[in-house]
Amino acid sequence: MDNGETPDLVRSALTDARKLSRTLPGRRARTDTESRRRNRRDNLIGRNRGGYSGPGTDTSSDPQRIGSLLPAYMEERGWDRPLSEARVFADWLALVGADVAAHCTPQSLRAGELRVAAESTAWATQLRLLASTLLARLVTELGPDVVTKIIISGPSGPSWKHGNRSVRGARGPRDTYG
Structure with missing residues (x-):
């Protein structure tokens, strides 16, 4: 086999395959426009089932x-209570x-108990x-379970107690000077 026969052999095999595919039972040749329509229809399947939704919502x-x-x-997520507590x-x-x-600030809210610190x-x-009156207003705005009790404290001096392991009866930093 020389180089001159190879292209003719490939061309003839391709021509035979095309003839064979056209003559298979149940199969017919498609035109270009039919092929394009079919591809477009296949691509649009499931996209717009009901068509245009119309002017209403x-x-x-x-x-x-x-x-x-x-x-x-x-x-649904259960965020109502934490968001209401944060709103306080x-x-x-x-x-x-x-x-x-202007004269008080909320300090903490735990288990429905709101602690408020007054400035004087x-x-x-x-x-x-x-x-x-404040409790009734908070209940109407936030719901009945968010704030159930208000504890009000005035200003206080510095606390020398830090942590759980502090010494009882100690007088603060001044008892270490002798």
Whole structure:
């Protein structure tokens, strides 16, 4: 076999294969336009099942506003209570009012017990008188289980007790000087 016969051999094999594929039963040759239509149809399968959704909102396929979806998402995840507890500290001014918030700050919230520190003993006394009103306002804004009790403390001096292993009866740093 010389180099001159090789291209003719390949061409004749290709021609025979094409003839054989056209003559197979149940198979017919496709035109270019039919082939393009079929490819487009195959590519679009599952894309737009119902067609155009129309001018109204369709909750299954149209994008939704996050504000309408977020409350259900938070409830599903169980984030309602932690977010309400965080609101006590973040929205303190709006929850209790500007006058009260100017003279006290929330310190901690554990098991429904809110600890509030007043800036002076006079404000601590005033807040103790207003405690039931503040509690009612917090319950209406945050829900009945977030804050169940308010403990108000006035200003206090520095504490020399640090940690669980401090000495009882010690007078602070001055008892070590002799």
